[in-house]
Amino acid sequence: MTVRLIMSGALVGQELAAEFGPLPPAFLPVGVQRLYELQMQALEGAGPVHLVLPETFAVPEHDAVRLAALGAEIVPAPEGLSLGEAVVYALNTIGAGDEPVHLLHGDTLIAAPPLHAHDVIVAGPRSTEYAWAEMETAPDGRVLALVNTPAGEDGHEGRPIAAGYFAFASGLDLLRALARRRGDFIAAINHYLADRPVRAAEADDWLDFGHLTTFFQSRMAVTTARAFNTVRIDGLTARKSSADTAKMRAEAHWLQAAPPAVQIYCARLLGFGLEQGRAFYDTEYEFLPVLSELFVYGAVGRKPWLRILASCEDLLRTLAATRGDICGDQALRTLAADKTLVRLEAFARDGETRITEPLSYEGRPCPSLLQIAERLVGAMDLTSGRIGCAMHGDLCFSNLLYDSRNRRIKAIDPRGSVDRTPSLWGDLRYDLAKLGHSIVGRYDQIVAGRCSLARHGSDYALAFAPVSCQPWLAEALKDLEVDGVGGLSQAVRAVSVSLFLSMLPLHADRPDRQQAFIANALRLWRELDA
The missing domain is CATH 3.90.1200.10 (Aminoglycoside phosphotransferase (APH), C-terminal lobe)
Known part of the structure; x- marks a missing residue:
């Protein structure tokens, strides 16, 4: 049986904590649900999942019930551990043997992860100048090494990054590599790569919620709208449309006619019109909670x-x-x-x-x-x-x-x-x-x-x-x-x-x-x- 871990054992960084409070990444709000709910949907049918959380984090009762209903077992981990140390702690706590181990970063959502493939690392394109682990690959798709690139650097053009899902065929080999590299996760993966062939798997759709900028960009893909209107977001504007022309016209008029002292507290109207029989208006999209x-x-x-x-x-x-x-x-x-x-x-x-x-x-x-x-x-x-x-x-x-x-x-x-x-x-x-x-x-x-x-x-x-x-x-x-x-x-x-x-x-x-x-x-x- 495959051991599946969602690694969310440390609280979010200061930028996200300032917006949402001190939460584990998997507990970040995304629309009308938490991130872990979306992650569990993506892992549906894969069997039991273990969610690693800081042992000092008090899981709300409703979330504990929800996680159990979704088939996730909470693994409390001591704070202050590195990612690699937390993986070792979780695997030892679970009592994992030499089963395959799949890891998903707690701040990552991958729509279609390779649930039944092993010795695979999901690859994605570099989207920002944050620090990432780039993948050095061979022409046949084998992963040769992961290379950390500091924040602010462009990295190597054409190299994909490790998107946050790792599927290891041997849990014991992973534990040995983590022990040899003293809990350094990237170094341990490189040690594992030296002994076992691991290939890169292209991510069809992956979202990163681990940084303030990527959080709001990722949230755009998980928007909700009521049945009587729709909202389309392209990162620059938000277009609200409805067959109820009078309703859309009234909302757009209000945003346009409100005095400046009121408009400073409101979305900025950019345009109004008709499209395929539906009225719409555009406002500037705000990357805000x-x-x-x-x-x-x-x-x-x-x-x-x-x-x-x-x-x-x-x-x-x-x-x-x-x-x-x-x-x-x-x-x-x-x-x-x-x-x-x-x-x-x-x-x-x-x-x-x-x-x-x-x-x-x-x-x-x-x-x-x-x-x-x-x-x-x-x-x-x-x-x-x-x-x-x-x-x-x-x-x-x-x-x-x-x-x-x-x-x-x-x-x-x-x-x-x-x-x-x-x-x-x-x-x-x-x-x-x-x-x-x-x-x-x-x-x-x-x-x-x-x-x-x-x-x-x-x-x-x-x-x-x-x-x-x-x-x-x-x-x-x-x-x-x-x-x-x-x-x-x-x-x-x-x-x-x-x-x-x-x-x-x-x-x-x-x-x-x-x-x-x-x-x-x-x-x-x-x-x-x-």
Whole structure:
């Protein structure tokens, strides 16, 4: 049986740690999952996999369960070991004999690794000026040696680099080579190459997540998009397109018409048009982490998160100071009250859940979904007399990027309308509710599947995987006040609850997610109604 190791026994370097916190490479966030999930997909069908992690890294319970379900066994390794020493430690811990050994670097993703070939090193093209191990090869494809090239040097033209997947036919020969070379991984491979013929295998598709630049370049290949729109990224621009021409026109208009003080916090619009019957607009692509990734999967500390929230507050204050010529109450009624009732009716037509039946949460009685939606309207304070202001309209974590260098967020995908007519204007409370939708509503965790739903008939319960930053982010949002509106005021919380109800028909392709949204709406309603 082949021994397969994902080597992720050291934490990421300072550049990546500054963005995502101190994580092992395989735990880096990539879209709505961790890198190890993509790695395990690529290794599917190859048998058991051992994931080597720092022994001081506390594996979250949800990840431990997920790894077990994927067929990965965690091997804790002492920190401070070199790569070669960590390989020796892992093989000895596993009790490997003279079986073949396949190694995958924890910061590497190879779409189609040679799972059943042995004495093979996967080769890829050099893409950046980071330090790499070049492969010196013979004309017949045999690997003669690996040569380290320092960062900043071009290396030898035409030489491929070792892409991060190594398949050794003899585990004992590998251990002997590592022992002879005192744990120096490259030197040990060269020792192995001197005794055994090893060939280079061209990588069809490989991604490197080990450096800040390569991380964001690699992440472009693992983007996610909802069914009603698509996003195409080429490294320079992000093109969002949809058959919903009015929606695309409204979003593009908002990005173009927003005043400069608002635009500094937003994606830069480059163009708008029609292509094959679909409307599109282009924005400059930003190589930045998404707040939803940081919230669900990151390990960023309190101070960086408070700086992020402070930048969100700056944007909200700038939006609130840009007064509109509409009634804020009417805009909020359209967006949160009327829309939710219409969406619930659509959900009732297409779904199995009856919106008029009473429900319960953790055994405590709750009104029906329709009754909750109707009662929320009264809690929204729709007679406040507030004047409308500039409104992003979808200010949730999945639409917010963060630039740690200038400590400023970048907002993407604005709503751009209240009633399908392109407009800057709306209501501040809706933007605050969208922010609370992620922090208190924990929308991004539901989408990522980092929660567990229990349902017994009409009784629901929802448990979330712990997120260390969530409690004090919620407290900070509670203390936030913009233009006289509290971040967790009753009206804002009521709108947040309504958002989960209004999204139900939009997720018809995921009934499990719809049920989680119902449970979450009940949870938030109970807290609001307490």
